[in-house]
Amino acid sequence: xxxxxxxxxxxxxxxxxxxxxxxxxxxxxxxxxxxxxxxxxxxxxxxxxxxxxxxxxxxxxxxxxxxxxxxxxxxxxxxxxxxxxxxxxxxxxxxxxxxxxxxxxxxxxxxxxxxxxxxxxxxxxxxxxxxxxxxxxxxxxxxxxxxxxxxxxxxxxxxxxxxxxxxxxxxxxxxxxxxxxxxxxxxxxxxxxxxxxxxxxxxxxxxxxxxxxxxxxxxxxxxxxxxxxxxxxxxxxxxxxxxxxxxxxxxxxxxxxxxxxxxxxxxxxxxxxxxxxxxxxxxxxxxxxxxxxxxxxxxxxxxxxxxxxxxxxxxxxxxxxxxxxxxxxxxxxxxxxxxxxxxxxxxxxxxxxxxxxxxxxxxxxxxxxxxxxxxxxxxxxxxxxxxxxxxxxxxxxxxxxxxxxxxxxxxxxxxxxxxxxxxxxxxxxxxxxxxxxxxxxxxxxxxxxxxxxxxxxxxxxxxxxxxxxxx
Amino acid sequence: xxxxxxxxxxxxxxxxxxxxxxxxxxxxxxxxxxxxxxxxxxxxxxxxxxxxxxxxxxxxxxxxxxxxxxxxxxxxxxxxxxxxxxxxxxxxxxxxxxxxxxxxxxxxxxxxxxxxxxxxxxxxxxxxxxxxxxxxxxxxxxxxxxxxxxxxxxxxxxxxxxxxxxxxxxxxxxxxxxxxxxxxxxxxxxxxxxxxxxxxxxxxxxxxxxxxxxxxxxxxxxxxxxxxxxxxxxxxxxxxxxxxxxxxxxxxxxxxxxxxxxxxxxxxxxxxxxxxxxxxxxxxxxxxxxxxxxxxxxxxxxx
Numbered sequence: 001x002x003x004x005x006x007x008x009x010x011x012x013x014x015x016x017x018x019x020x021x022x023x024x025x026x027x028x029x030x031x032x033x034x035x036x037x038x039x040x041x042x043x044x045x046x047x048x049x050x051x052x053x054x055x056x057x058x059x060x061x062x063x064x065x066x067x068x069x070x071x072x073x074x075x076x077x078x079x080x081x082x083x084x085x086x087x088x089x090x091x092x093x094x095x096x097x098x099x100x101x102x103x104x105x106x107x108x109x110x111x112x113x114x115x116x117x118x119x120x121x122x123x124x125x126x127x128x129x130x131x132x133x134x135x136x137x138x139x140x141x142x143x144x145x146x147x148x149x150x151x152x153x154x155x156x157x158x159x160x161x162x163x164x165x166x167x168x169x170x171x172x173x174x175x176x177x178x179x180x181x182x183x184x185x186x187x188x189x190x191x192x193x194x195x196x197x198x199x200x201x202x203x204x205x206x207x208x209x210x211x212x213x214x215x216x217x218x219x220x221x222x223x224x225x226x227x228x229x230x231x232x233x234x235x236x237x238x239x240x241x242x243x244x245x246x247x248x249x250x251x252x253x254x255x256x257x258x259x260x261x262x263x264x265x266x267x268x269x270x271x272x273x274x275x276x277x278x279x280x281x282x283x284x285x286x287x288x289x290x291x292x293x294x295x296x297x298x299x300x301x302x303x304x305x306x307x308x309x310x311x312x313x314x315x316x317x318x319x320x321x322x323x324x325x326x327x328x329x330x331x332x333x334x335x336x337x338x339x340x341x342x343x344x345x346x347x348x349x350x351x352x353x354x355x356x357x358x359x360x361x362x363x364x365x366x367x368x369x370x371x372x373x374x375x376x377x378x379x380x381x382x383x384x385x386x387x388x389x390x391x392x393x394x395x396x397x398x399x400x401x402x403x404x405x406x407x408x409x410x411x412x413x414x415x416x417x418x419x420x421x422x423x424x425x426x427x428x429x430x431x432x433x434x435x436x437x438x439x440x441x442x443x444x445x446x447x448x449x450x451x452x453x454x455x456x457x458x459x460x461x462x463x464x465x466x467x468x469x470x471x
Numbered sequence: 472x473x474x475x476x477x478x479x480x481x482x483x484x485x486x487x488x489x490x491x492x493x494x495x496x497x498x499x500x501x502x503x504x505x506x507x508x509x510x511x512x513x514x515x516x517x518x519x520x521x522x523x524x525x526x527x528x529x530x531x532x533x534x535x536x537x538x539x540x541x542x543x544x545x546x547x548x549x550x551x552x553x554x555x556x557x558x559x560x561x562x563x564x565x566x567x568x569x570x571x572x573x574x575x576x577x578x579x580x581x582x583x584x585x586x587x588x589x590x591x592x593x594x595x596x597x598x599x600x601x602x603x604x605x606x607x608x609x610x611x612x613x614x615x616x617x618x619x620x621x622x623x624x625x626x627x628x629x630x631x632x633x634x635x636x637x638x639x640x641x642x643x644x645x646x647x648x649x650x651x652x653x654x655x656x657x658x659x660x661x662x663x664x665x666x667x668x669x670x671x672x673x674x675x676x677x678x679x680x681x682x683x684x685x686x687x688x689x690x691x692x693x694x695x696x697x698x699x700x701x702x703x704x705x706x707x708x709x710x711x712x713x714x715x716x717x718x719x720x721x722x723x724x725x726x727x728x729x730x731x732x733x734x735x736x737x738x739x740x741x742x743x744x745x746x747x748x749x750x751x752x753x754x755x756x757x758x759x760x761x762x763x764x765x766x767x768x769x770x771x772x773x774x
Contacts, residue, residue: 006623020472186472195479211643259475413647444482451486455639456493456646460626 001043003252004206019260026183030153037162048124051089056159058085059134060152066141067148075142082138086131093123098327126166128324132291134159137173139295146174154180163256167249169267169287184261194258196441201251203450209244210459211418212237218404220381223391228398233405235374238381240422269438270429275365278345280373292317314346315339330388334379341372359430417457494638497649502604504652505659508554509601513572521575523547527562528582530555534748535713537758538665544762551666556597559587559693566697567610570704579706581697582713588687595619600641606630669751676740680717688723714757716743731764733757
């Protein structure tokens with residue numbers, strides 16, 4: 001079920017009413033959350049519910065066993081079992097075909113032909129998100145940061161919580177599980193802030209991302225014939241498409257959680273106002289980058305090792321992070337680019353004043369950072385590395401003669417509308433950044449205006465699934 | 472929580488009321504303008520207008536038939552009501568829309584394209600939203616109820632009651648036209664006074680593709696409905712198959728329609744902008760041939 005669908009518009013009020021009507025029955029509330037989360041997920045494909053249930057059950061049982069086990073060897077074994085199960089599921093559904101093809105290509109390179117044994121596998125929506133969430137639970141118990149859940153119901157609710165089930169933020173048990181275990185109280189001001197975030201998220205998704213997608217898809221499809229200008233517009237629009245899409249989803253997820261009395265972690269903090277790549281990664285997909293920091297980078301030694309090992313650790317995190325996004329070398333290369341761009345700032349231990357809140361003064365750095373981020377997006381969006389390099393080559397050579405956007409009045413109108421609202425969004429974000437806020441919470445009257453903008457300028461006809469569902 | 476629910480509903484209600492009012496105004500502006508063929512058909516001609524010939528079809532007949540030349544030849548009023556990106560069911564709807572205005576036509580020409588020979592697709596066409604300003608008319612609502620896709624809500628079909636639904640769904644196609652129509656209600660989007668539009672010659676093709684051959688008995692049930700409708704309204708129907716660059720259509724001679732089949736009439740790349748649309752020079756040739764065949768056509772009623 002998509003947040004921007006009629007089905008969800010019917011589903012949400014029903015769940016909301018049932019949930020708060022049973023506010024005095026904590027257990028019943030949890031059942032409502034769990035069942036509605038399964039309905040939400042099952043709307044897409046019931047068969048894959050079994051994966052979530054299986055993953056939840058395995059980590060619940062392992063967690064309990066870990067809590068009771070003292071012997072280190074056995075604890076490691078249990079952790080390994082959790083890793084094997086979760087990463088095994090992820091590896092099979094997401095990466096099997098990629099590895100099969102890559103091995104085949106590697107053998108072909110050395111002159112031996114092996115036909116890849118491709119399997120017709122459907123990628124279960126959100127598997128990368130809930131797998132990482134359950135893994136964090138087992139890791140934290142193993143490190144004795146949290147106690148294992150005694151009751152299965154809050155834990156299953158924590159794993160499958162519908163607002164963030166399919167595209168994050170990737171929550172930690174230490175932050176979210178406890179909220180399931182305690183009774184929740186409705187807080188008017190928090191619920192209102194949730195509603196504001198939902199509207200802002202819908203605006204980013206429906207007005208910016210969905211409209212931009214119409215143009216981006218065609219430009220990338222016909223990139224060989226497009227002029228430099230058209231290709232640059234293609235990347236620029238994709239940068240805002242993916243931002244509007246993903247951060248829009250996160251805003252809606254956080255907002256929804258608030259109206260149900262839950263607090264989710266911040267996932268985006270105005271990333272296109274970042275002053276360097278280091279800063280960018282403190283603002284973009286925060287729940288994933290902090291997950292890798294806590295469960296990959298720090299266990300590898302973090303920065304408290306030699307410079308060379310630190311460099312290796314940073315690169316591992318970025319490469320794995322790239323690979324997490326999808327079974328394609330383009331994502332790995334995207335991670336590599338960001339890793340290489342991150343390293344200088346990492347070692348310089350930047351003395352830049354990132355707390356300088358005058359956006360105007362920082363515009364050159366912001367622009368430069370955005371430009372290199374856009375370079376990375378070409379690899380992220382391309383179907384393969386060859387296409388990405390070719391795309392860049394065509395930007396430089398300006399060989400094409402076509403300009404998709406300016407080829408039809410309708411596209412010019414869509415382009416104009418998208419650019420207008422991108423500027424509006426950036427202006428609003430810059431304002432909130434200058435006020436040292438972490439999220440956009442517009443006043444109530446402007447929400448009416450924003451909903452009207454969504455209604456009259458949203459890309460409903462071309463509405464697309466959220467990009468990060470596929471990761 | 473009560474306060475939250477009440478305020479949310481209140482804000483939602485206010486927003487929906489404003490959105491519906493704005494959408495209603497937008498559709499009214501469009502409906503009163505000449506912007507689309509659907510609205511031009513309603514407003515441009517006096518009540519009870521008698522046409523000598525009215526042409527219905529898709530972009531192919533829009534490209535191939537010049538009603539100015541036909542009018543000059545027959546001495547009557549000929550108008551092209553063809554609309555691009557539409558299939559045969561849309562032509563039937565446009566014909567119903569035409570008769571619903573109280574107009575009459577001596578001759579009705581319905582252009583037929585390859586995908587519609589035996590049956591038509593069961594979804595709405597790309598530009599059918601241009602009928603949205605008249606969604607309160609039963610024949611238009613019935614059409615959308617039959618053809619519009621939608622799991623839970625069919626936005627155009629229920630736009631009679633909630634105009635914002637259809638308007639929001641097709642906002643990119645309706646918002647700018649409504650703004651343009653507000654400034655200049657007589658503006659016509661890609662057609663002239665007689666409904667004509669032409670593809671410029673510079674778009675002409677260079678190469679001749681391999682020909683494809685098709686046979687048809689014109690068994691599409693929508694054609695039968697069109698025939699019944701024209702008969703009921705006293706018009707004589709001609710089925711027109713316009714020129715194709717690569718497709719050779721052979722029509723069963725026993726069909727019960729008057730057919731002008733020009734599928735292989737001018738199959739030279741220089742007359743085509745692609746495989747199915749003629750450019751301006753091709754249009755002239757196609758129309759001249761149409762006029763020639765039209766004058767030869769048997770005017771006796773056909774069963």
